[in-house]
Amino acid sequence: MSHPTNTPGADTASTDDVLAAVGPRLRALRARRGVTLAELGERTGISVSTLSRLESGLRRPTLEQLLPLAREHGVPLDDLVGAPQTGDPRVHLKPRQQHGMTVVPLSRGGGAIQAFKMVIPADSPRSEPVLRTHEGYDWLYVLRGRVRLVLGDLDLVLPAGEAAEFDTRTPHWFGRADDRAVEVLSLFGRQGERLHLRTAPASPGTD
Numbered sequence: 001m002s003h004p005t006n007t008p009g010a011d012t013a014s015t016d017d018v019l020a021a022v023g024p025r026l027r028a029l030r031a032r033r034g035v036t037l038a039e040l041g042e043r044t045g046i047s048v049s050t051l052s053r054l055e056s057g058l059r060r061p062t063l064e065q066l067l068p069l070a071r072e073h074g075v076p077l078d079d080l081v082g083a084p085q086t087g088d089p090r091v092h093l094k095p096r097q098q099h100g101m102t103v104v105p106l107s108r109g110g111g112a113i114q115a116f117k118m119v120i121p122a123d124s125p126r127s128e129p130v131l132r133t134h135e136g137y138d139w140l141y142v143l144r145g146r147v148r149l150v151l152g153d154l155d156l157v158l159p160a161g162e163a164a165e166f167d168t169r170t171p172h173w174f175g176r177a178d179d180r181a182v183e184v185l186s187l188f189g190r191q192g193e194r195l196h197l198r199t200a201p202a203s204p205g206t207d
Contacts, residue, residue, distance in 0.1 A: 020057055022054070022061050022066070022080055023054055023055045023056060023057040024055075024057075025079070025080055026051075026054060026055050026061075026069060026073075026080070027055040029073045029075065030055070030073070033073065037051050037052055040069075040072065043072050044068040044069060044072050045068065046065055046068065046069070050065070066080055100120065100124045100125065100127070100175075101118050101119060101120045101124070102118070102119040102120075102121075103116055103117075103118050104116065104117040104118070104119070106185075113187055113188065113189035114187070114188050114189060115185070115186070115187050115188075116185075116186045116188065117143075117183065117184070117185055117186075118182075118183070118184045118185075118186055119181070119182070119183050119184075120145075120175060120176050120181060120182040120183075120184075121181050122176075122179060122180055122181040124176070126175065126176060127175070129148075129150045129173040129175070130173055131150060131171035131172060131173045132171065132172065132173065133168065133169050133170065133171050133172070134168050134169070135168065135169065136167075136168045136188055136189065137165065137166070137167055137168060137188070137189060138165065138166060138168050138172075138186060138187070138188050139163065139164075139165045139186065139187040139188075140158070140163060140164050140165070140174065140184055140185070140186055141162075141163040141184065141185040141186075141187075142158045142159065142160050142161065142162055142163070142182070142183075142184055143160065143183040143184060143185055144160055144181065144182065144183040145160060145176065145177075145178075145180045145181055145182035145183060146158065146159050146160070146176070146177035146178055146180065146182070147174050147175070147176070147177055147182055147184060148174060148175055148176065148177040149164055149172070149173075149174040150171075150172065150173045150174070151164075151166050151170055151171075151172045152170050152171055152172070157177045158177075168188075
């Protein structure tokens, strides 16, 4: 295994790369808020010409400039310089909407197994199953409600407290089994310990 070496100029090049990326971030933040350079200059005390040069990358930002800009844009200083997250075990949850459900990531991406909480509200429209396939393995645990899981030729109903696991290369779909809201914990990955597997099809009349 090779180890990093202290090559002369390596730290300088890295710092230059970090500072070069600040300008586009500043420009994107200002554009998102719909603020002009003149308005930003009045609020931060930084001249318009300096702000323009910072955003275009023609001037290296200083800490004295970044602090008021971060405060004005309402973002942490680390966000402006793209600092990596270190030492903080908390996962910053950013829910997203997908196929009529709210998906909340519970783990940082890149790991062998990724965890998600999925919520299907009671007022979401119920649609016919559209089976999908993709690489990987999925583990589902029903936290609340009743889930209908279509897996290949199987059509199952999983009540709260029950789990299922399956190869996602098998055509699959899941959604609400009735008119109540559903909450599901999903562990997705290519490897891991197996959970309880539901193999018996749902009894007639349970869906």
